[in-house]
Amino acid sequence: MSEKVDLKAKLGLDVFKPVGQPHIKIRPGMEKDPRLKPAVRLCPASLYTENENGEVTLATVDGCVECGTCRIACGTEVLEWNYPEGGTGVQFRFG
C-alpha cells in the first residue's frame, strides 16, 4: 500500500497537463481478458488494477507517462490506445 503512495508522490514530481478524453481505454467486454493482466504489474504508473472478480480496470489516465508498455504487453485487441492530444499529458523537463 505504501508503495502506491510513494509512487503517487513520485508521479507528483512530473509536469502533467490535463488530458481531455482518456487516451487509453480497455475495450468494452475485455476486462476479464487475460491479455490485460500484465499491465497490472508492468505499468510504471500502476494505473491498472485487478479487482476481486478478475476484471482489470483503468480508472484514470492521470499519471500516465505515455511509455507505451501496456500497448506492447497487452495489444490493441484489448486496449484502445492513442497518445493524448498535442500539448497535453506528461511534459518531461529532463527526459
Place this chain on the structure above:
Amino acid sequence: MNRSCKSGTLKNPKWILNKSSYNRLSGTRKMDKFDVIIVGAGLAGLGAAYTLAGSGLEVLVLERGDYPGAKNVSGGRFYLNPIRDLYPGLFENAPLERFITHEGISLMAKERSVHFDYSGNELREEPHQSYSILRSKFDRWFSERVEEKGAAVLAKIKVDDVIKEDGKIAGVLAGGDELKADVVITCDGVLSLISEKAGLRVPGSAHDFAVGVKEVISMDSGVINDRFNLDGDEGAARLFVGEITRGKFGGGFLYTNRESLSLGLVLGIQDAAGDKAAIEVPALLEEFKERPEIVPLIKGGSTVEYSAHVIPEGGFKALGSLYGNGILVAGDAAGLALNIGFTVRGMEYALASGCYAARTVLEAKKKGGVNAENLGMYKRFLEESFVLKDFGNFRETPAVVSNPRFFNHYPELVGNLMKDIYAIPAGPKERIYPTLRKYLTLGELWTELKDLRGVTKI
C-alpha cells in the same frame, strides 16, 4: 522569404497561438503543400530537419509535446563517433552532460555483488566518444538550431493519421487540418502509430521490446565528482545485471549528469509479463534503489522526475519497414536500437537515420521526384553506413543477450565464488582449486561452453 506559400490562414486557430515559429506559417499565409513533413521532434526528426534546412525545401516538423523533448526519454548516454561527420560542428556547443571516463558493470547476486570497472586515459582523449545526456534539455536546444537553419518546428500538434492518395502517402492529418507534403518522414518513436496507419507495420510483439523506468536524482556536481571519482566534466556509467530484475532479461543503469544522476531499470516486456510471481515494475525500481550498492551513491540526492519508455530490443530481425511510397521511417520508429550487452544504443542510430532520410529526399528531388523507387535509396544509404552494418553484425545478439543464465545463474555463481575465495573461516581455509571445482563442475563447464558458443556469434 522564398516560401511557396499563398495567402490565406490556417484553418485551425491553435496553429496561430503558439510559439514564435508559428508566425512564419500563420497570419496571412496558408501553406498549400510542404516539401517535407516530419512527424516527431526527437533526434531522428530533428536530425532530418537539420539536414534538410537551408536546402530551399519547405520543411515542417510536428511535435505533440509542449516543446521538443517534452515526450522524449532515454536512459541517458550516447556515442558521438559514428555521427560526428553527419553533423559537423553541431555538438561543440551542445548541452551534453558529462563525457564518460568510467565504465562499470556490476553482477548483482541476491546477497552480494561483483563489480568490474574500466577507466583509461583513452576515455579522456578528445574528441570524447560518449556523453551522458538529458533529452528534454538537448532536444529543445537542437530544435532551436533547426529553426535557426530555416525549418519550422511546431509543438503541441499531434499527427493523427496519414493522407493517402493513389496508394501514396500525400501528407498528414493533424488536429483536423490536412497538411499535404511531397514526402513524410515519420520519426514518431518506438510505437510508431504513423507507420501503422501508413500500412508499414503492425503493432509490435512483446519479445521485441523492453520497458525502461528512470528517476532523475538531483545532486550537487561536487558531490557527484567525489562520489564517482570524477574530475570536472568527467562522467561515470554503470550497468547492473542479476537479481535486480529478479533474474529476468534486463538490467539497471546509472549515469552521472552535470548536476544529477539518471538511475533506472530496463525489463524485457515478454519475460516480465510471463512471470506471474514478479512484483510490480515501480516496486522493482524501489528495491533497486534500496540495494546497499546503490544507497550510498544516491544518498542526499532528491528525485526531480520519474519517467518511463518502451525501448526496441529486437535488433535486425525486428526492424520495421524503412520506407513506403511517399514516406520514410527513422529512429526508434523503424526499430533502430541495439542492445549488445555492454552497450545499449539508439540515439546515434536515430540521428544517423534522420540524416540519411533527409539526404534521400534531397537526392530524390534531384533525380526528378520522391517516388517509391527514389526513396529506396534510403535503405541503401543505411546499408552502406554504420547503421545497418551494425545491425547486420549484431544480428544474433538479441537471442544471445536474452539467455536467462546471464541474469540469474552467472551473477549468483560469480558472487558465490568470490564469497568462498575471500572467506577466512575460524579454522583452516580450503584450498582454492577445490573451491573453484565446487562451483565449476563438469556439467557447469559444459553449459558454459554452450553459452560461450552463443557469445561467439556476437
